[in-house]
Amino acid sequence: MRGLTANALRRAHSEAADPVEREHVTPFLYRRPERFVLANMRNDLPLGREGWTVDTPDDLAFVRRLVDQMGDDDFPWRAAWAAVGPRATADPGEVQLVPAGREHSAFFLACRNDEEAVRHSRTHRPIARTEHARWFSSVIDDPGVRMRVAMLAGEPVGTIRVEVCSGVGEVGVAVAPTFRGRGLGTALLESLLDDVATDPQVVALTASVHTGNTPSMRAFARVGFHQAGADGSFRLLRHDL
Ligand SMILES: CC(C)(COP(=O)(O)OP(=O)(O)OC[C@H]1O[C@@H](n2cnc3c(N)ncnc32)[C@H](O)[C@@H]1OP(=O)(O)O)[C@@H](O)C(=O)NCCC(=O)NCCS
Numbered sequence: 423m424r425g426l427t428a429n430a431l432r433r434a435h436s437e438a439a440d441p442v443e444r445e446h447v448t449p450f451l452y453r454r455p456e457r458f459v460l461a462n463m464r465n466d467l468p469l470g471r472e473g474w475t476v477d478t479p480d481d482l483a484f485v486r487r488l489v490d491q492m493g494d495d496d497f498p499w500r501a502a503w504a505a506v507g508p509r510a511t512a513d514p515g516e517v518q519l520v521p522a523g524r525e526h527s528a529f530f531l532a533c534r535n536d537e538e539a540v541r542h543s544r545t546h547r548p549i550a551r552t553e554h555a556r557w558f559s560s561v562i563d564d565p566g567v568r569m570r571v572a573m574l575a576g577e578p579v580g581t582i583r584v585e586v587c588s589g590v591g592e593v594g595v596a597v598a599p600t601f602r603g604r605g606l607g608t609a610l611l612e613s614l615l616d617d618v619a620t621d622p623q624v625v626a627l628t629a630s631v632h633t634g635n636t637p638s639m640r641a642f643a644r645v646g647f648h649q650a651g652a653d654g655s656f657r658l659l660r661h662d663l
Contacts, residue, residue, distance in 0.1 A: 446622030533596035589625035
């Protein structure tokens, strides 16, 4: 969810030179956390891919119908949501990414601390509960970090973290141990690409994979990441998304 002041927009308009910052409204602000106050707003509804941006004539017709139905053009989005319900229909067999909340802290740790994940991690050691809690509470409200839980038929099956810095998102992915090896890692990354396609802050994605981590190397390659070095670094540019 984005909320911007008119002053911030005026400054972006007068200063932005990068084509990405001129085409989209927000990257100029997101990329300068030292100048603008950034905050994450999270909601408690699993909105998945729901989006009410007006891009197409159908979107405009939808917004016009909504305003007619509400009988006023000044209403909170929750009232609109209560009136129209979900537009995006989810296939129960499809992985959906939802924004992670504090309640998912233990699930993130469970996907990171099993033997296989530890072996393929950068430090090769499990993370202590207190260290994880500290890290999780710092990233969950960080506007530069996307924390997502992958849901399949209502059950959490994996996690995704994207840390965005100057337009480049570093991806970390994990599937819960009992769900690995069934195509879900690949499906999670595919859903991430859908997610990021509408994220104006992300110009490119990168991943650092342990070269002995065959499932991860293959999953990134399968969804179109290019191997950028023999050390297991992968890269995907936005125009490939
Ligand atoms: C890496 C990870 C996310 C992959 O998810 P997954 O659901 O197991 O992977 P998928 O089932 O989608 O398989 C991906 C590819 O690896 C292959 N693969 C899966 N398990 C494998 C195994 N044990 N050995 C060899 N290849 C394997 C699959 O055949 C597939 O390759 P293909 O598309 O060429 O056929 C998951 O294994 C995981 O969470 N590991 C621990 C955390 C981790 O290492 N994260 C990556 C850090 S960036």
